[in-house]
Amino acid sequence: MKKFKEHWEIKHNWQLFLPFLGLTALGYSSYKLANMLIKDVNSILLVLLSAVIFMALLKFILFIFGKLEKKWEVAYKWELISIFLVFATTGSSSLFVSRPLIKLMGVSKDNLPTFAYWLLYIIIGFVFYQILLVFIGWLFGQFKFFWDFEKKMLRKIGFKRFLD
Template sequence: MSNFKQRWNITSNWQVVVILVVFAVTGSTSALLSKPILEFIGITKDTVSGWIYYPLYFILIFPVYQILLVSFGFIFGQFKFFWAFEKKMLRSMKLGFIADYFEK
């Protein structure tokens, strides 16, 4: 626990638990929401090949995850941590211009 606290610059064990719960809930929810979004667009396992469906599914999970991570972080009272985490992740993927846009 102390390793997480030191690495993430947080103070209490409760924050560690909340942050881990947010990561878990966000991952599950983004996977669950991506399928209906693809179906809404008209892309299902029945209409396209698995070689097309699954890459699109995994590509769609990424932006859904990013939005949900900050949203669930806000709901669980850890917005500051998750916004900093999000900016760091976007910059490491050379997408920092997205974070910069919201910093204005």
């Protein structure tokens, strides 16, 4: 455990919650992917495939951490886990917010052409993604990172004059 804490630069025990949460989410995702790939088969095979997917994804994510640690300039390695969790939570949350909002507006695939419906859905999802990214980043203690990330992204899509 001491080596683990040193590697991820964990100074306080509460910071261990982030790797635990990240591994739990990765395990759940691996199980869902395995279940999607092989339905109605032996549960032992499902567990084995889940373990293989888990290890492959873990290896890939650790590789990405190595690359992004230099690019994102975080103070501690454990903050990368926090940042990844914010991105994952925000992506899912923006869909959960967009769907009821579109229904509340009375928009459906029946009363709008399919292209227009999906375009509206993507636009509303994008707007809520931007808002939720900063808010959830704040909840995870990464407000500064996500506020800077947000400004950089909005500048790239042409909202430069609103941010200066």
